[in-house]
Amino acid sequence: MKxxxxxVFIFFFIGGIIAQEQEKEMSLSMQEAIDYAIKNSxxxxxxxxxxxxxxxxxxxxxxxxxxxxxxxxxxxxxxxQQVQLVDFNNDGVDEELIFTKKQTTKASVTLSQLIFDGxxxxxxxxxxxxxKISEQAKEKTELSTREAVVNAYxxxxxxxxxxxxLERNKAVLEKNLDETQKTYDNGLTELENVEQLQIxxxxxxxxxxxxxxxxxxxxxMLNVSLGNSIDTKLTLTSTLDNxxxxxxxxxxxxxxxxxxxxxxxxxxxxDRESKRLLMKLEQSKYLPTLSAFVxxxxxxxxxxxxxxxxxxxxxxxxxxxxxxxxxxxxxFGRNAKVKQAKIELENADIRLEEAxxxxxxxxxxxxxxxxxxxxxxxxxxxxxxxxERIEKKQQVKFFEGISSSFDLLQAQNQLYTQQNNxxxxxxxxxxxxxxxxxxxxxxxx
Numbered sequence: 001m002k003x004x005x006x007x008v009f010i011f012f013f014i015g016g017i018i019a020q021e022q023e024k025e026m027s028l029s030m031q032e033a034i035d036y037a038i039k040n041s042x043x044x045x046x047x048x049x050x051x052x053x054x055x056x057x058x059x060x061x062x063x064x065x066x067x068x069x070x071x072x073x074x075x076x077x078x079x080x081q082q083v084q085l086v087d088f089n090n091d092g093v094d095e096e097l098i099f100t101k102k103q104t105t106k107a108s109v110t111l112s113q114l115i116f117d118g119x120x121x122x123x124x125x126x127x128x129x130x131x132k133i134s135e136q137a138k139e140k141t142e143l144s145t146r147e148a149v150v151n152a153y154x155x156x157x158x159x160x161x162x163x164x165x166l167e168r169n170k171a172v173l174e175k176n177l178d179e180t181q182k183t184y185d186n187g188l189t190e191l192e193n194v195e196q197l198q199i200x201x202x203x204x205x206x207x208x209x210x211x212x213x214x215x216x217x218x219x220x221m222l223n224v225s226l227g228n229s230i231d232t233k234l235t236l237t238s239t240l241d242n243x244x245x246x247x248x249x250x251x252x253x254x255x256x257x258x259x260x261x262x263x264x265x266x267x268x269x270x271d272r273e274s275k276r277l278l279m280k281l282e283q284s285k286y287l288p289t290l291s292a293f294v295x296x297x298x299x300x301x302x303x304x305x306x307x308x309x310x311x312x313x314x315x316x317x318x319x320x321x322x323x324x325x326x327x328x329x330x331x332f333g334r335n336a337k338v339k340q341a342k343i344e345l346e347n348a349d350i351r352l353e354e355a356x357x358x359x360x361x362x363x364x365x366x367x368x369x370x371x372x373x374x375x376x377x378x379x380x381x382x383x384x385x386x387x388e389r390i391e392k393k394q395q396v397k398f399f400e401g402i403s404s405s406f407d408l409l410q411a412q413n414q415l416y417t418q419q420n421n422x423x424x425x426x427x428x429x430x431x432x433x434x435x436x437x438x439x440x441x442x443x444x445x
Contacts, residue, residue, distance in 0.1 A: 026228070027235040030153050030243060031445065033226060037149045038142050038444065040227035047138035054134035058127040065114050065124075072297075074106040075307075101301035108297025115291055118284030126277045133270055140263050143438050145225070150434040152222040154427045157240040159215040161426075165419050166208040173201040173412075179399065189401075196405040200412060244426045247433040248374055255440055257363045259356060262441040268355040272348035279341035285334050288326040295319040359439075366432070366439035373425070373432040380418065380425040387411075387418040 028036060038044055081102060085094035114120060177197040183189045220230040259265050298314040306312050327334070394411035397403035 025233045025235070027237055029236075030150065030238040032237075033153050033222070034146050034149050034444070037145050037226045041145050041225065042227050043141050044138070044145060045227070047134075047141045051131070051134045051138055054127075054131040058131050061123045061127040065117075065120050068112045069109065070112070071109045072107070074104075076104045078102050102303045103305060103307075104299065104301055105307045106297060106299045108295055110293055110295045112291060112293040114289075116287075117289040117291075118287040119281060119289075122277055122281040122284050126274070126281070129270060129274050129277060133267075133274070136263060136267050136270060140267065142444055143263065143441070146444060147434045147438050148225045149222075151431050152218070152225040153236065153238070154240075154243070154430045156215070156218045156222050156234075156236060157238070157243070158423050158427045159211060159218045160236075161240050161423050162420070163208065163211045163215060165423070166204060166211055169416065169419075170201065170204050170208060173197060173204060176395065177201055183399075193398075193405040196409055200409060204416075240423075240426050244377065244429050247430045248377075249433070250371075250374070252433070252436060252440075253367050253371055255442075257360070257440060259359055262359055264359055264441075265352075265355055268348075268352045272345070272352050275341070275345045275348040279338065279345050282334065282338045282341045285337075286327060288324055290322070290324050292322045293320075295321075363436075363439045366436040370429075370432040370436045373428040377422075377425040377429050380422040384415075384418045384422045387415040391415040 026036075078100070081098050081100065083096045083098060086097050087094050177194070180189060180194050180197055184191060184194050219234055222234060223230045223232050226232075296316070296318045298316050300307050300312055300314045302312065391408075391411040391414070394403055394408045398405065398408045
């Protein structure tokens with residue numbers, strides 16, 4: 001029986017470990033990575049919490065104008081009772097009298113209701129604006145998350161592509177070095193040619209090791225963008241070549257820019273609205289406030305603690321009241337606050353116009369950079385093909401003894417430069433499209 005229980009325990013324990021390992025592995029395309037990050041990234045989780053907090057804040061403000069009920073229970077025990085001096089007989093001698101019982105208990109319930117308060121009305125509007133600000137912040141965070149994931153995902157693919165190219169270059173150089181070494185051993189070439197290839201191979205191997213270290217960091221950065229632990233194992237199903245094709249869309253350059261619908265412009269408008277409400281709040285402080293209350297209470301007196309006895313006598317009382325508070329003179333303090341609020345509103349108008357101009361400029365800049373990125377990609381693609389042909393020709397000439405190792409080195413360095421330019425141009429197309437989509441405020445798919 002013990003063996004059976006142990007077996008079951010080990011089975012579930014191992015099953016739990018396997019399940020945990022499976023949870024740490026993810027396979028994602030670019031779009032799946034974006035969708036995942038929108039739900040799970042740290043910033044988006046905080047934005048959702050901020051929206052919930054804003055909803056609670058809105059309700060908190062609303063309840064100020066709703067009926068309020070408060071209960072109070074007081075218990076008093078005179079350690080030394082107060083004495084009153086009274087001359088009852090007009091004989092010039094004051095008698096000491098005690099008019100209260102030693103212990104007193106009071107219990108009351110008060111219902112209060114705000115009838116009018118200008119600040120409360122403005123507060124309700126401000127709470128709605130605050131909620132709107134939180135919702136807009138969430139939308140802004142989602143757009144920023146998309147761009148961040150695109151860049152992080154692209155960086156991983158670029159690193160993988162660079163490693164692939166460097167490994168291919170290393171294999172070619174190792175073959176060239178082996179053939180050159182044999183040629184040198186047969187006395188048909190100079191030692192300098194062997195050493196030159198050794199230097200080039202050493203540089204490529206160093207770059208390869210560095211790229212492998214950068215690959216690990218790139219995966220960790222992508223995990224952070226997704227909201228994962230940095231140790232989560234990721235398998236990327238999108239390829240760099242396919243992403244370049246998918247993200248090459250010249251029709252995007254002709255997209256009309258609707259500034260009124262842009263999230264940054266709407267945020268600036270909301271900021272102006274908050275400043276307008278602030279000014280309205282300061283102006284409302286000139287208005288009177290009106291509130292009412294009704295109270296009911298009971299009081300009991302005793303020389304000892306008998307308040308829990310059934311025969312204890314309780315005396316009831318009730319009170320109805322209305323309170324009107326009229327602000328009359330504040331030494332111009334309220335006036336100063338209103339003027340400050342007006343200045344803040346004017347500043348918000350200035351910032352709104354500034355946002356409008358900056359957003360228009362941002363769109364034009366993003367379009368230009370995106371178009372340049374596509375053009376640079378096409379150029380890098382052609383240059384890479386040319387550099388590959390030149391390098392192959394130099395290899396043939398070198399082994400035929402027509403050209404020197406210096407000529408081969410130049411051709412190889414040119415090839416490596418064009419390979420790097422090509423890979424970076426691919427990433428640039430993807431990143432610049434994401435930047436343009438944000439500038440145009442294109443919604444998430």
